[in-house]
Amino acid sequence: EAQVTQNPRYLITVTGKKLTVTCSQNMNHEYMSWYRQDPGLGLRQIYYSMNVEVTDKGDVPEGYKVSRKEKRNFPLILESPSPNQTSLYFCASSLRPGQGYGYTFGSGTRLTVV
Amino acid sequence: KQEVTQIPAALSVPEGENLVLNCSFTDSAIYNLQWFRQDPGKGLTSLLLIQSSQREQTSGRLNASLDKSSGRSTLYIAASQPGDSATYLCARWDTNAGKSTFGDGTTLTVKP
Numbered sequence: 001e002a003q004v005t006q007n008p009r010y011l012i013t014v015t016g017k018k019l020t021v022t023c024s025q026n027m028n029h030e031y032m033s034w035y036r037q038d039p040g041l042g043l044r045q046i047y048y049s050m051n052v053e054v055t056d057k058g059d060v061p062e063g064y065k066v067s068r069k070e071k072r073n074f075p076l077i078l079e080s081p082s083p084n085q086t087s088l089y090f091c092a093s094s095l096r097p098g099q100g101y102g103y104t105f106g107s108g109t110r111l112t113v114v
Numbered sequence: 115k116q117e118v119t120q121i122p123a124a125l126s127v128p129e130g131e132n133l134v135l136n137c138s139f140t141d142s143a144i145y146n147l148q149w150f151r152q153d154p155g156k157g158l159t160s161l162l163l164i165q166s167s168q169r170e171q172t173s174g175r176l177n178a179s180l181d182k183s184s185g186r187s188t189l190y191i192a193a194s195q196p197g198d199s200a201t202y203l204c205a206r207w208d209t210n211a212g213k214s215t216f217g218d219g220t221t222l223t224v225k226p
Contacts, residue, residue: 031212033212033214035216042203042216042217042218042219043203043205043216044216045213045214045215048212048213048214050210050212056212056213058213058214059213059215090157090158092158097145097146097207097212100146100163100165101163102148102160102163103148103160103163103205104160105150105157105158105159105160106157107156107157108156108157
């Protein structure tokens with residue numbers, strides 16, 4: 001089944017403890033992106049990647065890192081999580097967004113930083 | 115910064131009614147505009163994507179239009195059903211097709 005898979009689905013962690021949220025797609029998509037969703041603020045883009053080894057900042061990149069070493073994976077790294085990073089995170093991918101292909105979203109990762 | 119506005123924030127209609135959801139955006143230099151549906155606690159389901167060169171897309175009871183000159187997109191839902199109850203989000207992608215901006219969504223309730 002074609003899909004975007006995020007892990008874990010739920011995560012509770014403590015301030016300052018490094019964590020990685022994984023995102024994997026099995027559709028050979030070139031484009032991948034991370035978002036966070038917060039009540040009253042909607043969905044905001046964190047980072048995106050147009051292809052392997054090509055990443056760029058979205059609107060809220062502070063406190064996050066990403067890497068795109070292979071096409072199928074786009075992990076989101078929080079080096080020193082803080083409570084204001086408590087949020088619902090989504091990963092998305094698209095075959096070639098510039099040519100009218102749609103965007104597929106993962107099921108989300110609910111992160112709580114205490 | 116690009117802005118995407120969705121009005122109304124919430125809408126409640128009786129079953130069977132036709133309805134229109136609105137999405138407006140600043141800057142007509144968009145590449146793609148996509149409508150999504152989000153059920154409570156769930157991820158986003160893609161509904162319709164309109165490329166900047168297109169004016170509308172249709173899928174079943176859904177029709178989305180795009181007017182770049184006025185900075186507006188509408189999602190038309192025909193013969194609404196209780197199963198259509200969800201939050202509907204529109205999102206625009208910039209000309210490099212990488213950077214995106216989402217609206218806050220319209221929460222639709224269709225009453226039986």
